[in-house]
Amino acid sequence: MTKVSITVDGVLHESEVEPRTLLVHYLREQVGKVGTVVGCDTSSCGACTILLDGRSAKSCSVLAVQADGSSVTTIEGLAGDEWHPVQAAFKECHGLQCGYCTPGMVLSAVDLLSENPNPSEAEIREGLEGNLCRCTGYHNIVKSVALAAQTMKGGK
Amino acid sequence: MIPSKFDYVRPNSVDEAVAALKAGGEDSKVITGGQSMLPLLRLRLAAPSVLVDCARIDEMKGVKDNGDSVTIGAATTHWDVLHNDIVKTHVKLLADATATVADPQVRHRGTFGGALAHGDPAGDLPAVVLALDATMEIAGAKGRRQVAAKDFFVDYFTTAVGPDEILVSITIPKLGKGWGTCYEKFNRTASGWAVVGVAAAVKVEGGKITDARIGLTNCAAVPVRASSVESALKGASASAAEIEVASQSAAEGTRATSDLAADKEYREHLMRVITARAVSCAAGA
Ligand SMILES: Cc1cc2nc3c(=O)[nH]c(=O)nc-3n(C[C@H](O)[C@H](O)[C@H](O)COP(=O)(O)OP(=O)(O)OC[C@H]3O[C@@H](n4cnc5c(N)ncnc54)[C@H](O)[C@@H]3O)c2cc1C
Numbered sequence: 407m408t409k410v411s412i413t414v415d416g417v418l419h420e421s422e423v424e425p426r427t428l429l430v431h432y433l434r435e436q437v438g439k440v441g442t443v444v445g446c447d448t449s450s451c452g453a454c455t456i457l458l459d460g461r462s463a464k465s466c467s468v469l470a471v472q473a474d475g476s477s478v479t480t481i482e483g484l485a486g487d488e489w490h491p492v493q494a495a496f497k498e499c500h501g502l503q504c505g506y507c508t509p510g511m512v513l514s515a516v517d518l519l520s521e522n523p524n525p526s527e528a529e530i531r532e533g534l535e536g537n538l539c540r541c542t543g544y545h546n547i548v549k550s551v552a553l554a555a556q557t558m559k560g561g562k
Numbered sequence: 563m564i565p566s567k568f569d570y571v572r573p574n575s576v577d578e579a580v581a582a583l584k585a586g587g588e589d590s591k592v593i594t595g596g597q598s599m600l601p602l603l604r605l606r607l608a609a610p611s612v613l614v615d616c617a618r619i620d621e622m623k624g625v626k627d628n629g630d631s632v633t634i635g636a637a638t639t640h641w642d643v644l645h646n647d648i649v650k651t652h653v654k655l656l657a658d659a660t661a662t663v664a665d666p667q668v669r670h671r672g673t674f675g676g677a678l679a680h681g682d683p684a685g686d687l688p689a690v691v692l693a694l695d696a697t698m699e700i701a702g703a704k705g706r707r708q709v710a711a712k713d714f715f716v717d718y719f720t721t722a723v724g725p726d727e728i729l730v731s732i733t734i735p736k737l738g739k740g741w742g743t744c745y746e747k748f749n750r751t752a753s754g755w756a757v758v759g760v761a762a763a764v765k766v767e768g769g770k771i772t773d774a775r776i777g778l779t780n781c782a783a784v785p786v787r788a789s790s791v792e793s794a795l796k797g798a799s800a801s802a803a804e805i806e807v808a809s810q811s812a813a814e815g816t817r818a819t820s821d822l823a824a825d826k827e828y829r830e831h832l833m834r835v836i837t838a839r840a841v842s843c844a845a846g847a
Pocket residue numbers: 448449450591592593594595596597598599600601616636637662663664665668671672673674675676677679680684685686687723727728729730754755756
């Protein structure tokens with residue numbers, strides 16, 4: 407077992423993990439952040455996306471030991487008293503159907519908007535390249551991100 | 563799937579990492595970004611005894627301007643390469659190719675050196691370092707050695723980096739005045755991987771092409787130079803028509819295979835078409 411200290415959604419966790427523990431399993435099973443989900447075994451779907459030191463990463467493709475000393479934001483830590491503007495926009499624009507891809511979509515969108523607050527439709531689609539959705543056909547997801555960009559510019 | 567058991571060490575220097583690889587025996591492996599390693603571990607296609615994490619070794623990160631060349635640490639992430647001003651100014655071909663690698667999440671973690679050491683024939687960056695005549699610095703128990711890009715890629719997923727060695731940095735000569743570059747990639751929408759990719763650097767003087775360097779992605783077990791196109795281009799006018807004629811020999815010297823994305827014949831057709839596009843774009847034609 408290896409000792410790791412990882413800040414998850416603002417709370418520091420000192421834990422013992424096996425080196426082979428994937429960050430996503432650590433988050434779900436040791437920290438209880440079951441909002442972060444696993445959708446594939448090939449690093450393709452992005453359902454497991456979290457923010458690792460502020461940048462999006464696929465938590466199925468990071469070992470917990472690699473995240474030692476880092477700070478993780480999961481979908482559960484995104485909202486304050488109100489929804490994060492990206493979450494609110496997904497609700498407003500019906501950016502989800504089954505919702506399985508949503509935690510990852512939302513966090514990828516947050517990452518995209520932090521780098522590019524004013525993305526074009528093409529830039530939104532490219533920014534979400536690492537996230538697959540089997541339900542929506544993406545159109546409403548793209549609309550959601552565009553709306554979030556607008557509301558966030560409004561100082562929300 | 564859950565990976566099989568392994569030990570994990572995170573050394574702070576290249577020397578410590580080399581020692582850890584040696585101490586771990588023949589089944590010890592380097593990990594940096596883990597973006598190729600984690601999928602292999604999960605499918606248990608890789609089952610190392612020890613993983614030596616080189617992601618936090620300072621010497622292996624960052625970009626340095628040496629005047630006539632640029633040195634990039636092997637553990638520099640794709641994202642850091644993309645956002646580096648020295649790279650954007652002096653090694654634009656690398657920035658352009660890196661922008662096509664995978665998706666934002668993978669680019670945040672995956673590293674330049676990892677993408678080269680992995681030796682995937684479909685990887686985009688090997689063709690770039692081959693076209694730009696880069697040199698790799700490799701560290702092992704006997705010290706450091708320099709390996710030219712043309713000798714670095716040995717076979718499918720096999721490079722000059724030995725099992726107890728570490729790729730430390732990559733040095734890329736700057737192209738002088740008159741050079742233009744372009745990375746042209748043909749891929750299916752659902753998968754970012756290149757069916758065929760072409761990294762082109764072309765020197766144009768007075769409307770004529772005077773020098774050309776072309777690296778091909780996914781046209782053999784290793785990246786290859788389109789040498790006969792390079793020769794045919796020398797002296798040609800920088801026009802789309804002459805470039806297209808010169809690009810007809812793009813498949814010479816390649817060893818294309820057939821796979822789900824393309825059979826051999828179609829892949830060879832793509833080599834000619836994508837080479838012409840890349841060269842035209844690099845030459846401003
Ligand atoms: C979904 C997905 C899509 C992708 N799409 C593309 C694409 O379109 N184009 C493309 O080119 N690539 C693509 N990749 C691959 C990606 O570029 C590589 O996974 C990544 O950059 C490899 O770097 P890494 O640091 O993650 O390597 P790791 O996974 O850490 O290591 C990979 C291999 O290289 C060895 N290694 C790593 N660093 C060193 C070193 N410094 N010295 C010696 N050996 C070392 C490791 O031992 C291992 O065998 C994709 C990957 C994923 C998951």
